Amino acid sequence: MNKRLFLLLLPFAFAWSLTAQRTMSLSDAIEYAMTNHPEVRIAKLNVKDAEWRIKENKATALPHLSLGVNYQYFIQQPALPAEALGFGGDPGQKIRFALRNNLAGKIEYDQLLFNNSYIVGLKAAKLYREYVDLQLTAVREKVRNAVTDAYLPALLISETVKVLDLNIKNQEKLLSDSKATYKAGFAEQLDVDRLDYLLSNLKTQRDNLVRQQETVVNYLKFTLDIPVKEEVTLSDDLDALLQKYVNVNPDEELNYNNRPDYVTILKARELNQVQVDLYTKDWLPTVSFFASYNPSFQGNDKLFWIPSAIAGISINMPLYDGGLSRASQERAIIAAMQVDEQKNMLIKGLDLEIQNARTNYKNTKLRVEDGERNVALAQRIYDTTQIKFNSGVGSSFEVTQALAGLFQAQGELVNSRFELLKAVVAINKALGKA
Numbered sequence: 001m002n003k004r005l006f007l008l009l010l011p012f013a014f015a016w017s018l019t020a021q022r023t024m025s026l027s028d029a030i031e032y033a034m035t036n037h038p039e040v041r042i043a044k045l046n047v048k049d050a051e052w053r054i055k056e057n058k059a060t061a062l063p064h065l066s067l068g069v070n071y072q073y074f075i076q077q078p079a080l081p082a083e084a085l086g087f088g089g090d091p092g093q094k095i096r097f098a099l100r101n102n103l104a105g106k107i108e109y110d111q112l113l114f115n116n117s118y119i120v121g122l123k124a125a126k127l128y129r130e131y132v133d134l135q136l137t138a139v140r141e142k143v144r145n146a147v148t149d150a151y152l153p154a155l156l157i158s159e160t161v162k163v164l165d166l167n168i169k170n171q172e173k174l175l176s177d178s179k180a181t182y183k184a185g186f187a188e189q190l191d192v193d194r195l196d197y198l199l200s201n202l203k204t205q206r207d208n209l210v211r212q213q214e215t216v217v218n219y220l221k222f223t224l225d226i227p228v229k230e231e232v233t234l235s236d237d238l239d240a241l242l243q244k245y246v247n248v249n250p251d252e253e254l255n256y257n258n259r260p261d262y263v264t265i266l267k268a269r270e271l272n273q274v275q276v277d278l279y280t281k282d283w284l285p286t287v288s289f290f291a292s293y294n295p296s297f298q299g300n301d302k303l304f305w306i307p308s309a310i311a312g313i314s315i316n317m318p319l320y321d322g323g324l325s326r327a328s329q330e331r332a333i334i335a336a337m338q339v340d341e342q343k344n345m346l347i348k349g350l351d352l353e354i355q356n357a358r359t360n361y362k363n364t365k366l367r368v369e370d371g372e373r374n375v376a377l378a379q380r381i382y383d384t385t386q387i388k389f390n391s392g393v394g395s396s397f398e399v400t401q402a403l404a405g406l407f408q409a410q411g412e413l414v415n416s417r418f419e420l421l422k423a424v425v426a427i428n429k430a431l432g433k434a
Contacts, residue, residue, distance in 0.1 A: 021231040026151050026241060029224060030144050036225050037143045043136040050129040057125045061112045068106040074098055101303060104296035116284040124274045131267045138260035148425055150223040156418045157213040159238050163410045164206040171199045171403065174386065178396065191396035198400045238417045245424040250358045258432025259350060265343050272336035279329035285317035354430040361423040368420050371413035378409040
């Protein structure tokens with residue numbers, strides 16, 4: 001490649017490499033999803049559609065003006081013999097009922113003055129606008145929870161890899177010291193082999209976790225609607241997130257109005273009631289005003305100017321529709337009763353969710369406390385066995401056992417912190433604070 005061309009393309013290549021890599025905290029991931037997730041975009045489009053629905057309903061009662069032009073040419077004019085109509089005249093004379101040329105214009109004005117369906121429909125459209133707003137909030141909560149559920153497992157693997165890296169580093173130093181001791185004649189080959197085997201096992205576990213992490217991060221990309229080929233690096237850690245949520249109060253009283261799904265179902269109930277009201281007052285008339293001006297030219301060989309104008313009010317009142325309105329009203333009442341049952345089920349579900357979240361939080365918090373004590377104890381055991389081994393009074397078997405116990409305790413602590421973080425998130429979600 002030409003050197004000058006390479007220098008010109010270098011900034012673009014660097015910019016592309018930056019855009020192809022993302023470093024995301026949990027809050028970054030949630031913020032990205034709030035803008036780019038397909039479900040959020042669809043919910044925003046529903047809000048816009050609801051706004052236009054209100055305008056559409058309002059336009060029904062606004063003045064409607066139309067313009068038209070019509071031209072007719074009778075190739076054969078309708079006619080009857082004069083004697084058939086009782087008129088005198090020459091035999092064979094015909095009376096024509098239409099002129100050969102008809103040119104007519106039309107200007108019409110219509111406006112709805114009163115209609116119960118229009119009034120109720122406008123109210124329903126405004127309620128629907130509020131309903132889709134609440135749906136957007138519910139979708140955002142759903143997406144936020146989905147992103148959190150996808151982010152935390154990837155974070156757990158990252159934390160476990162960090163623990164493994166620390167243990168691998170310690171084990172490599174211990175193995176190096178053991179090899180030196182063996183060369184000096186103060187250790188057996190079996191001791192070196194045991195330590196070497198444990199190091200190899202730790203590296204194998206790390207490789208497996210790294211492969212699992214790639215799969216989990218790919219799922220996070222899918223949740224965020226990020227191309228799989230794009231590199232994403234997690235910048236959060238469990239301790240930082242736990243500090244962020246440390247002030248959670250598990251015993252806080254649940255306020256149902258903080259839950260978007262509950263408020264949404266209340267708004268759905270209002271919409272159902274509007275539907276009931278519509279069919280309750282189906283007897284109200286429809287009143288509209290109309291006016292038209294019709295300029296026209298008519299004639300055979302010569303056209304004559306024949307204008308006309310008309311204005312009036314139209315009133316229509318339904319008397320009997322065969323029971324259609326009654327059936328529609330009963331169906332609307334049944335739909336409202338179904339929403340009431342759904343609301344009762346939702347309340348029970350929310351109560352159960354917060355109760356389970358509280359119990360799980362208290363249990364996982366105790367597990368974290370136990371895990372911290374176990375790690376401290378396992379660390380002391382490992383340090384003691386390492387000192388004994390380096391002093392020649394302990395065996396490599398004791399060291400490997402102690403290191404395995406330390407790694408297990410560390411892994412259990414990481415898992416406990418992960419479960420505690422999930423429990424905290426679950427409480428915030430149940431309280432409507434996620």
